Structure formats: structure tokens, C-alpha cells
Amino acid sequence: MNEHYYQLKVKDLIEETHNAISIVFHQPSPAMEYKSGQFLTLIATIEGKEVRRSYSFCSAPEIDEDLAVTVKRVTGGLMSNYLPDHIKVGDELKVMEPMGHFTTDYNSSNQRHLIMFAGGSGITPFMSHIKSVLKHEPKSIISLIYANRNYHSIIFKQQLEEIQAKNQGRFHVIYILEEAPLTWQGPSGLLNHESLEEMLHRIPDWGLEQTQYLMCGPEGMMHNIETYLKDRSIPESKIYKESFVAPTIEKEPKNQPQDALSTREITVIYDGEEYNFPVEPSNTILETALDLDIDLPYSCQSGLCTACRGKLISGKVKLDEEEGLSDAEREEGYILTCVGHPLTDDVKIEIG
Numbered sequence: 001m002n003e004h005y006y007q008l009k010v011k012d013l014i015e016e017t018h019n020a021i022s023i024v025f026h027q028p029s030p031a032m033e034y035k036s037g038q039f040l041t042l043i044a045t046i047e048g049k050e051v052r053r054s055y056s057f058c059s060a061p062e063i064d065e066d067l068a069v070t071v072k073r074v075t076g077g078l079m080s081n082y083l084p085d086h087i088k089v090g091d092e093l094k095v096m097e098p099m100g101h102f103t104t105d106y107n108s109s110n111q112r113h114l115i116m117f118a119g120g121s122g123i124t125p126f127m128s129h130i131k132s133v134l135k136h137e138p139k140s141i142i143s144l145i146y147a148n149r150n151y152h153s154i155i156f157k158q159q160l161e162e163i164q165a166k167n168q169g170r171f172h173v174i175y176i177l178e179e180a181p182l183t184w185q186g187p188s189g190l191l192n193h194e195s196l197e198e199m200l201h202r203i204p205d206w207g208l209e210q211t212q213y214l215m216c217g218p219e220g221m222m223h224n225i226e227t228y229l230k231d232r233s234i235p236e237s238k239i240y241k242e243s244f245v246a247p248t249i250e251k252e253p254k255n256q257p258q259d260a261l262s263t264r265e266i267t268v269i270y271d272g273e274e275y276n277f278p279v280e281p282s283n284t285i286l287e288t289a290l291d292l293d294i295d296l297p298y299s300c301q302s303g304l305c306t307a308c309r310g311k312l313i314s315g316k317v318k319l320d321e322e323e324g325l326s327d328a329e330r331e332e333g334y335i336l337t338c339v340g341h342p343l344t345d346d347v348k349i350e351i352g
Contacts, residue, residue, distance in 0.1 A: 004271070004297060005043075006032060010091045011066055016155045020121060021074040021084050022058055025093075034098035036060050036128035036243070040069050041096035041299040041307055053079035054299040054307065056124040056216075056242070057098070059133035060158070070155065071123035072317050096297060099307045101326070102242040104129070106136035113139065117225050119147045119191065119217020123155050125242055126216065134167055143203040143290035145193045146171040147221060151177060151184070174199050178212060193223050196228045208238070216242040236327075240333070243304050243323055261318070264342040268310070270296055270351040279342050285317075285349070286337040296337060296351060303339040308351075310337055315347030 012024040016284065034040075039054040053067040074080040087093070090271060102125055114127050114133060123146055132138055144257045148154050150153035160173050176195060180188035187195055205211075215222050222241055229239060279288045286308050289296045299307035303321030312333045320339040322330065335349065 002080070004097050005097050006097065007092050008067065008095055010087060010089050010093065013087065013089060014068075016070060017072075017153055019153075020070060020155050022068050022070045023055075023083065023087065023093075024059075025067040030235075032098065034061055034067075034133040035100075035103045037102040037104070038100035038128075039125070039299075039305065040043045040067070040098060041305075042069070042079065042083070043094040043096070044079065044082060046078050051078050051082075051298060052096075052182060052299050052301075053077075054099075054305045056100075056102075056128070058124050058127040060128045063131045063135055070121060070124040070127075072155070081106070082107045096299065096307065099297075099299070100242075101304065101306060101329075102214075102240065106132055106213075108136060108138065110137045111139040111210060112137070113211045114142045115200075115203065115211060115213050116142060116144045117147075117191070117213070117215040117217065118144065119221040120149070120153065121155060122217030122242070123245065124216075126214070127156055127159070129214070130163060130171065134163070134171060141169070141204065141206075144171070145176065145191070145196075145199055146173055147176045147217065148178070150179040151181060160219065162260075172203065190224075192224055193228050193231075196225065212238055212240065214240045216244070218244070257303075258267065261341050261343070264345050264347065264351065266315070266342045266347040268294070268296070268349050268351060269313075270294070270336075284320075284338055285316045285340045285342065289337070298338055301338045303336050306336065309334055309336040310349040310351040311335075313348040313350055315345070316343040317341065317347060317349075318343050 006028055008025040010023060011026045014022040016022055019085050034057060039056045041052050041054045043052050055071055058070045059066060059068040071080055071083050118126050130142055133142055164171050164173055176187040176191055177184060178190060187199060189195055215225050263278050263280045265278050277288060277292055279285055286296060286298055297307050299305045304324045306324045312335050317335045317340045319336060325334055325335055
């Protein structure tokens, strides 16, 4: 198997809620290396077509013996419904090497307050982070604000309670339910400015320098949080987010070249090989490469997961979507082949 892919054997299937499962894989040999906050791209043949979807690790490196990701059913979702309906213990799945930049460096000397905002299945990468922070940074604390539709949709509820009980003073979780039962004593409603104000008053204030804000969840929730933090002059350098779905919020026009697209010959360097091929205006760079059986890495194909990220060595590329790239990555010349179109005849991209 290519070095960028693994064949993983399913060790266990854990029913987290009525519509979410965790898939536990045996560690391969040699062991797969990954970071908390990263994701695995699972590959399966469904209805005769190869389908790839990325799912965040809920396991943590150096802490959990096995590898685990969590899959939540999505209405109409090919992979998210196929996996819980068909996968069994003992099955093998082809996966891409771990990817993703929703990561942080852990250091025993760090003394910081991580405020995490999770919505629904957005809790998954935080499970990995929570375990790692509590193990590797004894001076740091975590406050988790976790929003769900209802009580029964809370993923990892028991694990979170156990972690909180073992780490009193260092880890605290506040649940907010959109549809709360009459017996519910916690916050209810949507995670809007009013509820954010209320909940942030209930957690420790370590000051701006020692506090970081992380978020992962539905687009509307993250937009509310970003707006709230911006209104309170929290710098962008303190805010980190992971997106699972393509944004639909209307955004300001990007400062991108507006040249008319046309068919252009490009060069892609990947895995020690150099490929030259023309890209037509109606196709992206990735689509064209795949049509030519050039096995470039990819997962979401919507500009979010960055599995297809490459460094632009020369030329200009137009991106249909930039949500997956940070400002620093854009400044360093990174582009996403799944939403990229060449604008000049000298485009040269290095993948990996």
C-alpha cells in the first residue's frame, strides 16, 4: 500500500448516541503517528463509487492504545450512513494518513486556559485535545461549553463526566440544550450572544494573554461565537476553529485575481513525481488530476479539510473557497487543489 494510505482493522464499534458511533481501529505496525485535533479520511466503495470522508480522532496519541474516530449520521450522507449500517468488527478500511491543522503544541511548562466551544459532533476533536492537555500540561485548565439539540444527543456524556470528576479544578463542562426537558437545570436555548455572556461569566478569567478560544460545530454557532469574541476585542490570533461543513454565510469578496478562466497547462509535484496536464475552466485542479488517474490526496472536496493542500511555487491560482486555509497559510503560498483553478500558464504546485 502507498505510504500515504493505511489498511486499518476495526477492533470495536461504540454506540455513542442513537445516531453517532465511534469506530475503534487496531494500531497498525509500525504505529500510525497523529496529533490531537487531526482527522482520518476513510475510504469506501459505495454504490460502485469510491467515497472519501474525513472524521476527527476522538482518541489521543500516547494516551489511547487504539485509534478511534466518531461518525454521526447526516441526512442523505453517503458515508455517514453507510458506516453504521454496514461496518463490522474485523472489517478492514482503507484510510489516508492523518491530516489537519486544528492542533496545538503541548508543553509541561504551559499555563493557559483553553475555552472550547463544541456543537454536536464538533465535540470529537476536543475529546482528543482534552485528554492531551490534561496529561501533558499540568498547569493548564479547560472550560468546555457544549451545545446540543437535546439531552439524548450529547456525545461522550459519560466520558466527559468521568474526566470532570477526575480533574476537578482543571476541567469543567457546561452543557446547553436547544430542547431542554422540564427537569433540566442547566442553560437552554441557542448558543447566542446572551447565553455566551452568561456562561463565560461562570468560568475562570485568566486574562487575555493566557486564554485561547477553540471552536468546532455548526456554522451558525461558530459565526455567533466569532462575532461575540470580535465585539469584545479578542484578537484572531487567540481564536482557532475547525469546520465540518462548507460555509453558506455570505462573505466579503476576496482580493483574488478576477481574470477570466481559460484552459491552462500546469505542473504538479507529488510523491517524487512531476505531472504536467491542462486544466479546463469547468474543472478544478484536483478533479482534472483524478480524471487522469493521478492519485493526489483529497477528502472533503469542498475546501475545508486541507487534505489536498499544496504549495504554489509559481503562477496564480483562483480558489472558489478559502475557509480551510489560515491567513498565515495563504501568505506562505498554500492553495487547495479541490477548489483551485489556474489563472496563469506558469502554475507549479508542490503537494506534501
